[in-house]
Amino acid sequence: MISVPVSLVVVVPMCASLLIAVLGLTKYRCHWHISIVATFVSFIASLALLYNTLQIGRISYWLGGWEPPWGIEYVIDYYSGFVLVAITLVSLLTTVYAATYVKREVGESRDLSFAILNMLMVTGLHGIIVTGDLFNLYIFLEITSIAAYSLIGAGKKKGALVASFNYLILGTIGAIFVLIGVAYLYMITGTLNMADLRAILPVHYDSKVVFAAFAFITVGLAIKFALFPLHTWLLSAHSLAPAVVCSVLAASILKVTAYALIRVMFTVFEAGFTLEVIPATEILLVMSIIAIIVGGILTAAQTNLKRMLACSSLGQMGYIVLGVAIADQMAMTGSILHLLNHSLMKGGLFLIAGAIIHKVRIYDIADMKGVGRKMPLTMAAFTIIGLSMVGVPLTVGFVSKWHIAVGALKAGMWYIIPVIVASSLLTAFYFGRVIRNAYFASEGSDQGSSSKAHDHAHNQHGDRNSESRSEAPPGMVIPILIFAGLCIILGTAAFIPVSIAEKAAIMLLEGT
Amino acid sequence: MELIIAKHYYWIVIILVLIGLYAMMTSTNLVKKVIGLNIFQTAVFLLLIVISTKEGGTLPILIPYEYLHLFPDPVPYVNPLPHVMILTAIVVGVSITAVALALVIRINIAYGTIDEDEIARIEQDS
Amino acid sequence: MEAVHSIVPIYAIAVPLVASILIGLSGKKPNLREFWSITAAVLQFSLVASMLPSILEGNTIEFFLLTLFPGIDISFRVDAFGFFFAFMSSFLWIITSFYSIGYMRTLNEHSQTRYYICFAISLFATVGVAFSANMFTTFLFYEVITLCTYPLVAHKETTTAMKGALKYVVYLLGASLAFMLPAIFLTYLTAGTLNFDTQGILAGEGTDVLLIIIFVLFIAGIAKAAMMPFHSWLPAAMVAPTPVSALLHAVAVVKTGVFVVAKVILHIFGVDLLFQLGIGTVFIYVASFTLIAASIMALRQDNLKARLAYSTVSQLSYVILGIALLTQSGITGGVLHIVLHGFGKITLFFAAGAIYVATRKTEISQLNGIGRQMPFTMAAFTLGALSMIGIPPLGGFLSKWYIVFGSLEAGQLPIIIVIVASTILNSCYFLPIVYAAFFKESAKSPVISDALTDKDSSHVTYRTSLKEAPVFMVVPLALTGIGTLVLFFVPSVFLDLAKMTALTAIGGS
Incomplete structure (x- = not known):
């Protein structure tokens, strides 16, 4: 048992951002070192916190020593501990990547401000997970979003500015919906502490105000994590931003908003309310199925690599909601696992897209021929993660799909299976296309013969995969490899x- | 009718929310959208302020013991917590407005216009 | 029968995987690279063979690797059937390795390192399937085979090769994800376990309708067994280089398909349950249909490899037919046919490859008189063809004999007619080739010389005297050809193993 204050994961990145800003005034530049150290400390702290939680159960931290429900409480339980580790890990790896990437791709002049905003974003992300206070949740949500809006616009593409603006408008509407919901709950109960709300609310479960609060919070968060009909902002924002920002957007921001939704549905409200009193799960079930199918079809139609990756998040977020909507313990486990697993997969994939763009300036899938030979490590990682997205056994993608599918069957929802199968096939199609393009240099028959002649010449000294390798710098390749490695290890x-995740699911569904 | 008058403060909030949403959805001018966003936000702030008030409520200040005899009856006071929350929310709102306006300025530099339709046309052409 | 715990199966499985890494590292030194391939093949075969005494005593060898999460394990169990399959595959791999070296070097193919790596991995996965102790492990290795043979099928990287390979991967991966995976979900949910059991695990669980759905999903999902209507990937995969075709048809892919089908029939459902459900009979007729229809299609092919491919589709149905009869002799015959067809078909493909390497001929109509140029090759081809038809004293006769016997036991007389019809059809599409090769005059048609001039003509000089393929290719194909003969006279090991498989499956009844 190592004693670690919960606030560490929030305070350290926040202080780091201030420190970077202050040091930025001097000539001495070490902003990325500070960022990496801060995220690394957060990651280690989150591991320690998870370990402690598994030993002793729920950890509560009173901010400033004020006793909840008056003061703000930070909570680590199985659920938040698990997700916190995932998100701090993504923060760490993307920050390492950004240290190399930003200077080269975004520009020297924006390097410093990028680092500051990145740290603020990380602060917000970690805050959303640990907070046990609804209003505080809103604040962290907005801190994250404001930093994200600015970072999306940091890229060189001017389309990113418009994408960022649209995201800002919709994101703010979503956030304010959450605020309205929080206001309603406060009206009814006079408290903002989640545990306290849980204790007081059951008396008011038949009140229309509580219904309205639930609806507002759900819709607000659903806008933020782009559940199907509310996804319009996602495509351009997630594809035009600098790759490292895309990675954080898809791997962390979508995840913490989904995390927050599950938190509200099962911790602020009781599982009994969410599942029985209101038809929330039925609606979410239908929406998530549509998201999975339509998301898959939309993705298959994309020609731009980053846009394809962005699009595939729609279906993947659908999976997370699907597991929650099935509301079986096993499916719920699958959802919570998918929070982690999709973070690893999509975070890694966007970083890979960034590396490919950085090295060979390829944006379209059709142009990717021969990338597999030029960047063997990067494309090997892509292949592994692609297989994981399809759900091939021994990768993380299989684990979450298995749990969701078996959970659905246990709950008697056999019709989920064709949905999962169809989406797996679509995923296999669109990842298969990229991998095929990347590994097989030539397609046309005339090209084939010419490249063959070329090969004959090369065969004298061995095979041609030795020719002209040019990987991205190690600062970018290492995070990619860690993501891919974790996909297999986990x-x-x-x-x-x-x-x-099983413990977390039991805790959420049974409230113990 | 009675409901409308009795709860007039809520109606004001609702009207403001709708005005804000309307402005965001219909106008193609990006600055007007930001204004709409602000109206929308402010309306929700008002809602939180409204729910904290009490009739005849005073400032929620702790009265030192030696002055307590000046107030023979216990006084109802306004719940301070929503006010604190709104103070924070206003800060958030201002920050968002700042970011939004900064983006509008950069859009204007990049495209030479702040009209949504024009931007879409330029994007399509390129 | 007792269970022995031993790590030997893991070694046997891991050898090619380690070899694939070594092959990758020594890509610039072809001799060293080929050395690793051969060493791995020999080592794997010896490791597999070392388990033979224990298996023949009726033991099973078990090894538990790891638990992914509760209910999902990776573990291995070598029983007679799995051993039988691994024994055959690893033996044929040795021969195929030599043959590959001859083929690839003579044609001076590109990307040879990739080729050998994928080849080794596919053997890793094939033996993995053979030794799996549960459906999950089987599924895992099954998918690995699909993925690592894709680059092999697409090896030529021409438009047709890419198209054929695409069809290949779409059929195999698509069917397994769309049907087999849901079937595994349902099995897990119904039986609560995925571990194979000699009496089946689904008996007494779930409703009949559910079980039939699971069965149909499994059979549809295992597209590698090339049952109609999921067979058309196999002719499409003919674009692959010939050693790869041999791998697909004799060593790894389709054999894995029928092996997994047999596993599902015997160890997931169990003989008793299938009797009780009555789907065995329906299944027999589906297999019979495939058997006849594919033979007729084979008749119409002029491309030698395409004809062989359709012949495989038809021959695989023998295996499935035999097992689906659910009788002692039927299962013995079906299992035995895996190895006999393996030896026969690999000979035929090796011969086809040798003809291509030596003369660049691919069509049957061009083969007139080829027997005089390449007597060894065509002699082996003849042995293989006769074995396919099922003429004694060649191996193919044995399995057909048992299957006929099995259908008598099961009281399925129409099946005998099917077998007779297919034997006639087999003769119709194989014997003309043999006849043309040995007895027709080689027409010096302009078509052939055209085909020769625009190819690399340096080492193909046109003459009718003896002109065999390189020795690296002729020796393996002669060996397998003789193998079909030997198996008829000394089938003891394989026959014993097949009988043990049948006995344990029928055991209870």
Whole structure:
């Protein structure tokens, strides 16, 4: 048992951002070192916190020593501990990547401000997970979003500015919906502390105000994590931003908003209310199925690599909601696992897209021929993660799909299976296309013969995969490889995340 | 009718929310959208302020013991917490407005216009 | 029968995987690279063979690797059937390795390192399937085979090769994701386990309708078994280089398909349950249909490899037919046919490849008189063809004999007619080739010389005297050809194993 204050994961990045800003005034530049150290400290702290939680159960931290429900409370339980580790890990890896990437792709002049905003975003992300206070949740949500709006616009593409603006408008509407919901709950109960709300609310479960609050918060968060009909902003924002920002957007921001939704549905309200009193799960079930199918079809139609990756998030977020909507313990476990697993997969994929753009300036899938030979490590990572997205066994993607599918069957919802199958096939199609393009240099028959002649010449000294390798710098390749490696490690030693996620699911569904 | 008058403060909030949403949805001018966003936000702030008031409520200030005899009856006071929350929310709102306006300025530099339709046309042409 | 715990199966499975890494590292030194391939093949075969005594005593060898999460394990169990399959595959891999070296070097193919890596991995996965102790492990290795043979099928990277490979991967991966995976979900949910059991695990669980759905999903999902209507990937995969075709048809892919079908029939459902459900009979007729229809299609092919491919589709149905009869002799015959067809078909493909390497001929109509140029090759081809038809004293006769016997036991007389009809059809599409090769005059048609001039003509000089393929290719194909003969006279090991498989499956009844 290592004693770690919960506030560490929030305070350290926040202080780091201030420190970077202050040091930025001097000539001495070490902003990325500070960022990496701060995210690394957060990651280690989150591991320690998760460990402690598994030992002793729920950890509560009173901010400033004020006793809840008056003061703000930070909470680590199985659920938040699990997600916190995932998000701090993504923060760490993307920050490492950004240290190399931003200077080269975004520009020297924006390097410093990028680092500051990145740290603020990380602060917000970690805050959303640990907070046990609804209003505080709103604040962290907005801190994250404001930093994200600015970072999206930081890229060189001017389309990113418009995308960022649209995201800002819709994101703010979503946030304010959340605020309205919080206001309603406060009207009824006079408290903002989640645990306190949980205790007081059951008396008011038949009140229309509570219904309205639930609806506002759900819709507000659903806008933020782009559940199907509310997804319009996502495509351009997630594809035009600098790759490292895309990675954080898809891997962290979508995840923490989905996290917050599950938090509200099952911690602020009781599972009994969410599942029985109101038809929320039925609506979410239908919406998530549509999201999975339509998201898959939309993705298959994309020609731009980053846009394809952005689009595939729609279906993947659908999976997370699907598991929640099935509301079986096993499916719920699958959802919580998918929060982690999709973070690893999509975070890695966007970083790979960034590396490819950085190295060979390829944006379209059709142009990717021969990338597999030029960047063997990067494309190997892409292949592994692609297989994981399809749900091939021994990767993380399989673990979450298995849990959601078996959970659905247990709950008697056999019609979920064709949906999962169809989406797996679509995923196999659109990732297969990229991998095929990347590995097989030539397609046309005339090209084939010419490249063959070329090969004959090369065969004298061995095979041609040795020719002109040019990987991205190690600062970018290493995070990519860690993401891909984790996809396999956590897919093989899956009992580690599964056992924690199972505890979290039981806690959420049964309230113990 | 009675409902409308009795709860007039809520109606004001609702009207403001609708005005804000309307402005955001219909106008193609990006600055007008930001204004709409602000109206929308402010309306929700008002809602939170409204729910904290009490009739005849005073400032929520702790009265030192030696002056307590000046107030023979216990006084109802306004709940301070929503006010604190709104103070924070206003800060958030201002920050968002700042970011939004900064984006509008950069859009104007990049495209030479702040009209949504024009931008879409330029994007299509390129 | 007792269970022995041993790590040997893991070694046997891991050898090609390690070899694939070594092959990748020594890509610039072709001799070293080929050395690793051969060493791995020999080592794997010896490791597999070392388990033979224990298996023949009736033991099973078990090894538990790891638990992914509760309910999902990766573990291995070598029983007679799995051993039988691994024994055959690893033996044929040795021969195929030699043959590949001859083929690839003579044609001076590109991307040879990739080729050998994928080849080794596919053997890793094939033996993995053979030794799996549960459906999940089987599924895992099954998918690995699909993915690592894709680059092999697409090896030529021409438009047709890419198209054929695409069809290949779409059929195999698509069917397994769309049907087999849901079937595994349902099995897990119904039986609560995925571990194979000699008496089946689904008996007494779930409703009949559910079980039939699971069965149909499994059979549809295992597209590698090339049952109609999921067979058309196999002719499409003919674009692959010939050693790869041999791998697909004899060593790894389709054999894995029928092996997994047999596993599902015997160890997931169990003989008793299938009797009780009555789907065995329906299944027999589906297999019979495939058997006849594919033979007729084979008749119409002029491309030698395409004809062989359709012949495989038809021959695989023998295996499935035999097992689906659910009788002692039927299962013995079906299982035995896996190896006999393996030896026969690999000979035929090796011969086809040798003809291509030596003369660049691919169509049957061009083969007149080829027997005089390449007597060894065509002699082996003849042995293989006769074995396919099922003429004694060649191996193919044995399995057909048992299957006929099995259908008598099961009281399915129409099946005998099917077998007779297919034997006639087999003769119709194989014997003309043999006849043309040995007895027709080689017409010096302009078509052939055209085909020769625009190819690399340096090492193909046109003459009718003896002109065999390189020795690296002729020796393997002669060996397998003789193998079909030997298996008829000394089938003891394989026959014993097949009988043990049948006995354990029928055991209870």
